[in-house]
Amino acid sequence: MVNQQMNPTTIGKRHVSAISTIDESTSAETIVGLKIRGLRNEKRFSLKMLAERSGLNINTLSLIENSKSSPSVSTLQQLAKALDVPLSAFFESEPSAKRIVFTTHDHRPGAEFSHAFMQNLGKDLKDNAVQPFIVTLKPEAGSGEQMIVHTGHEFVYCLSGKIEYIIEKESFTLIPGDSLVFEAHLPHQWTNIHHDESQLILVLYPADQHEEPGGRHFPIE
Template identity: 40%
Template structure:
């Protein structure tokens, strides 16, 4: 199932989480009827070829609880969502991405894009509304972090252009330092991650080029932080 970013709402997912704010946002999204967490969990489970029991064991939940969530008989709290995100290996914000009709032209004004915040930065989807097949452009701001993200890999190629600051892209253990104006293109099936050990934030324009509409490079990178 294709997942898209809804530019009408800001999606915030940071660690540690503000439980009250998260639950309030969940209720708001549920009332807007644009997010069905249970159905999204079920689709992601099926995509991974997992049974309810297998995913429940991964998430340290009972099979009955997971079944109730998937059938939208109960709504998961923040702790349960974190367990589900870890079990499915996705960022928790993935559960709150609204579906919207596909477009043939995407025009975005500054300040109108959805912002997904993660532990040491934020991400903006520049292709909101277009199918992912072919290219998926994102704008990433990386803050300084002492923690090294986990390596990820995905289908196709990845292009990075450093708009501002200094950042390292580590590919198969080798660090490629990027400063303002530098670019990098590589086979994204090789394990890699982005990191910023400098004092100032850095801004990157990233283009995921994939021939597999089911591959989700954005979610994989978000899950690495």
């Protein structure tokens, strides 16, 4: 359910200037909008170019950048892939590479979107070689019709609720305590089949440190 890249989270001057006004009172939608615009400017993409690369409507992008629309995780996944950045780049601040990351239960960096709440447990980890998340899925949240494929391995551990994973054509139903580990090049998709929220630990181990599996892992609209 999620994707990232190694050190492409380094923020250029244009990106820094775009997010310099962010503080603790800034809404998640505003933070995401500012960071998308900053990353787009850093890559020297026009709004039209990013729309074409991501497959999103240009008007939708404009609304997101101007904090007038809250993007789904699926939309962020498309943007992360188009911008060649980790999904976490949209809600992290001033990244600095660390060899050790200690995160207390009440200080997990995260962001809430239309059908999921993501908490990044590996914020600023050097090279993002391991990308751990706690993901809370709303009822009926799913990754869509298109199967997800990326490099490396994927680990999923169900904390609560009930989640269905389909890997190739095989179905796995996870309830609390169940886990999955698989080669992520195998086409896969997921759905929260619980009547309430489901929560899981998702750990991505990309083989290519220039790939962002976290950004690729969430639904593609």
